[in-house]
Amino acid sequence: MLKERWNDRAGGFHPVSAPDFLPRQQLREVQSHRLQAVVGRAWDKVALFRERMQARGLTPDSIAGIGDIAALPFTTKADLRDTYPFGLFASPMDEVVRLHASSGTTGKPIVVAYTREDIEVWTEAMARTFAACGLHRGDILQNAFGYGLFTGGMGTHYGAEAIGAAVIPVSGGNTERQIMLMRDFGVTAVCATPSFFVHLVEKAGEMGVDLRDLPLRTGVFGAEPWTDGMRERIQAETGIEAFDIYGLSEITGPGVATECACHDGLHVLEDHFFPEIIDPVTGAALPDGEEGELVLTTLSKRAMPMIRYRTRDITAILTAPCGCGRTMRRIRRISRRSDDMFIIRGVNVFPSQVEAALLAVEGTVPHYQIVLTREHGLDRMTVEVEVTPEVFSDTVRAMEELRARIGHAIEHVLGIRVGLRLVGPHSIPRSEGKARRVIDKRQD
Amino acid sequence: MKISQLSVFLENRPHSLLEPLQALAAAGIDLSGIALADSEQFGILRLVLRDWARARGLLQSGGWAVTVTDMVAIHVEDQPGGLVRILEVLAAAGADIEYMYGFFVRRSGRVAMLFRFARPELAIAALEAAGITMLGEDALY
Incomplete structure (x- = not known):
């Protein structure tokens, strides 16, 4: 790596951003070349991928370039779960230098691996991300993404160091200490989930610290969906410029896509991570501009290539050129997912939010189901929770208290009133071992 | 002096009382005492029986949430004031x-x-000190 590339002085064009401005024709050549390489590698090393190619009558030679990508089979989260832990690795363990894991939708985590080259690509992607967010040498970055199995902390850490920023690896939590460090160290930039940062802003207010009085000027937020309304609130209350970044462990972690100073969609670093939009129901590829599910292919990944990975995130590829001049296509800010999200009384609800609330009460994942009904034109949401032997008590009082605790926890997370019904163990029907989470009985 | 009581969670829906009792009847299990607590939302079936351990296994394997609770059984004189004295x-x-x-x-x-x-310990001590008869398992089933 050319070290001087990373150490640009403040203000000017950042050399690390150079690939972001590749002419489209050359970018396509890079993508074609890398796609052929990654398909060949996955064919050689990953049995599941080879079998799926063969089932479609494909060989690596069938792929002449990036234009053929839609012929390739999809990879899904279920594939990662089914091959847990190492079944999709394309590198032997003695070439793997890092393992991360993210919580899956059910029990077992999703495991991801990196070779030394993968870490370098990831670092480059995060350095380009930070450059697009206006960070440079001299910045003091407080990194409040979690360090550990989660990719957020270390991914941003490596990228920020590479760009020459001074990183404070504070990780998540401990809000009061975060505010103390922010003030005492003269922090200029912060990385966090937007919800944690909002919490931090509120806490700072309670402590009598006005973030507008501090040198803090940039916030890099990701790892969860947030809205433009939230951005406006953050910017107004803190005086910082807030950037949205996007990534997922299966692809690399943070660094897949980032906003630039135009704040009009997120540039996908598509020389490494190729985006497609598909119809989430039929799987058919959709043209740029149309809304659908984001599918990503890791063009450079070695330890764990993901070919046409279905992210379940709903977005569209923006077609107009960006004012910043980057040639990397942009995706619209991720607003929802193709899985089981629903809207009730104007509020977007993911079953996972309900699940998180239940987890907070029970300390274990209970079985639950969400039933949506409409009475007198008013939508109602009822959460049915199975009573496990662990939480069952012989007194009505204890059971009513349990019901109230669960109800409050859900209402706290969702901000809307919900009905709550306790049901017997195993009364919620399971299909393929997984419960169907949402039953929508609303009639139009 | 303690009596094991089974409690079974019942949903508020038709047949929810019938089904566990059918399961016990099919296994030839005899009940000595039964009570039902109910709220607007759910019920709790309480059972006192000799074969409580077998009944518990049967109900658990049938998918019911079951818990065992220590109860104190007190002999009440069947005359006016019999219960009042105990209370x-x-x-x-x-x-x-x-x-x-x-x-x-x-x-x-x-x-x-x-x-x-x-x-329970506090209650048992007070009842014993007052000379009130508590019933063991042998006297109940």
Whole structure:
């Protein structure tokens, strides 16, 4: 790596951003070349991928370039779960230098691996991300993404160091200490989930610290969906410029896509991570501009290539050129997912939010189901929770208290009133071992 | 002195009382005492029976949430004031009653009241000191 590339002085064009401005024709050549390489590698090393190619009558030679990508089979989260832990690795363990894991939708985590080259690509992607967010040498970055199995902390850490920023690896939590460090160290930039940062802003207010009085000027937020309304609130209350970044462990972690100073969609670093939009129901590829599910292919990944990975995130590829001049296509800010999200009384609800609330009460994942009904034109949401032997008590009082605790926890997370019904163990029907989470009985 | 009671969670829906009792009947399990607590949302079926361990296994494997609770069975004189005397002793001792129910023990013709106490030891000591008869398993089933 050319070290001087990373150490640009403040203000000017950042050399690390150079690939972001590749002419489209050359970018396509890079993508074609890398796609052929990654398909060949996955064919050689990953049995599941080879079998799926063969089932479609494909060989690596069938792929002449990036234009053929839609012929390739999809990879899904279920594939990662089914091959847990190492079944999709394309590198032997003695070439793997890092393992991360993210919580899956059910029990077992999703495991991801990196070779030394993968870490370098990831670092480059995060350095380009930070450059697009206006960070440079001299910045003091407080990194409040979690360090550990989660990719957020270390991914941003490596990228920020590479760009020459001074990183404070504070990780998540401990809000009061975060505010103390922010003030005492003269922090200029912060990385966090937007919800944690909002919490931090509120806490700072309670402590009598006005973030507008501090040198803090940039916030890099990701790892969860947030809205433009939230951005406006953050910017107004803190005086910082807030950037949205996007990534997922299966692809690399943070660094897949980032906003630039135009704040009009997120540039996908598509020389490494190729985006497609598909119809989430039929799987058919959709043209740029149309809304659908984001599918990503890791063009450079070695330890764990993901070919046409279905992210379940709903977005569209923006077609107009960006004012910043980057040639990397942009995706619209991720607003929802193709899985089981629903809207009730104007509020977007993911079953996972309900699940998180239940987890907070029970300390274990209970079985639950969400039933949506409409009475007198008013939508109602009822959460049915199975009573496990662990939480069952012989007194009505204890059971009513349990019901109230669960109800409050859900209402706290969702901000809307919900009905709550306790049901017997195993009364919620399971299909393929997984419960169907949402039953929508609303009639139009 | 403690009696094991099975409690079974019941959903508020048709047949929810019938089904566990059918399961026990099919296995030839005899009940000595039964009580039902209900709220607007759900019910709790409480059972006193000799074969409680077998019944618990049967109900658990049938998918019911079951819990075992220590109860105190007290012989109540079947005459005016019989229960009052007991409650006075408990009140004086500050024993909190979570719930209670009664049934006839057919074999002896006695009335047994089953109490669920927040602190059974305290209640038992007070009852013993007052000379009130508590019933063991042998006297109940």
